[in-house]
Amino acid sequence: MENVKTCSKCKKSKKISMFIKDKTKKDLLKTACKQCIKIEYDLKKDILKEKRQANKRKVKDYNKRYREEKRRIGEYERDSHRSRARKLNAKYESGITIFKLIKRDGGKCLICKKKVLSRNVSGYHKDNATIGHIVSMANGGSHTWSNIQMECMECNTKKGISNGGQLRLF
Numbered sequence: 001m002e003n004v005k006t007c008s009k010c011k012k013s014k015k016i017s018m019f020i021k022d023k024t025k026k027d028l029l030k031t032a033c034k035q036c037i038k039i040e041y042d043l044k045k046d047i048l049k050e051k052r053q054a055n056k057r058k059v060k061d062y063n064k065r066y067r068e069e070k071r072r073i074g075e076y077e078r079d080s081h082r083s084r085a086r087k088l089n090a091k092y093e094s095g096i097t098i099f100k101l102i103k104r105d106g107g108k109c110l111i112c113k114k115k116v117l118s119r120n121v122s123g124y125h126k127d128n129a130t131i132g133h134i135v136s137m138a139n140g141g142s143h144t145w146s147n148i149q150m151e152c153m154e155c156n157t158k159k160g161i162s163n164g165g166q167l168r169l170f
C-alpha cells in the first residue's frame with residue numbers, strides 16, 4: 001500500500017510528504033495538500049494586503065482633510081514656524097494659531113488696518129489672515145506672542161519681499 005492521501009481541495013491523490021502535519025487531525029495531516037494551502041494562503045495575503053492599503057489611503061485622506069480644514073479656520077499650528085524657529089535657534093512659544101491671533105488683534109491687519117478673513121481661503125488671497133513677526137525670525141525675532149501680530153497676506157508678503165528675504169508667507 002503506497003503512502004498517499006487524497007487532497008480535499010484539488011481531489012488529487014498525493015504522497016504523504018505533500019501534506020503538512022496537523023496534530024488536530026486524525027491522520028495527523030492537513031486535509032488539503034501543500035500546494036492548495038499555498039494557493040489559498042497567497043490569495044488571502046493579497047486580499048489582506050489590498051485591504052490594508054485601502055485602509056491606509058483612507059486614513060491618509062482623512063488626515064489630509066482634517067489638516068486642511070484646521071488650516072482653513074486657522075486653528076492650525078504651522079509646522080513651518082516650528083521648524084524655522086528651530087533652524088534659526090529662535091524662541092518658540094507653542095500653541096500660537098491664527099485663530100487665537102485673530103481674536104487677540106481684533107481680526108484686523110495691524111499694518112493696513114483692513115479686516116482679514118475669519119476663514120482663510122486656501123492658497124494665496126490678499127485678505128487671508130497670517131501670523132506676522134514684528135521682528136522677523138531671520139533677524140533674530142522669536143515666534144512668541146509678544147513678537148507676532150495679525151497681518152493680511154498682502155502686507156505679510158510685501159514685508160517679506162522688502163526685507164530682501166525669500167518669499168515666505170505666513
Ligand SMILES: [Zn+2]
Nearest residue numbers: 007010033036
Ligand atoms: Zn490539493
Ligand SMILES: [Zn+2]
Nearest residue numbers: 109112152155
Ligand atoms: Zn494688511
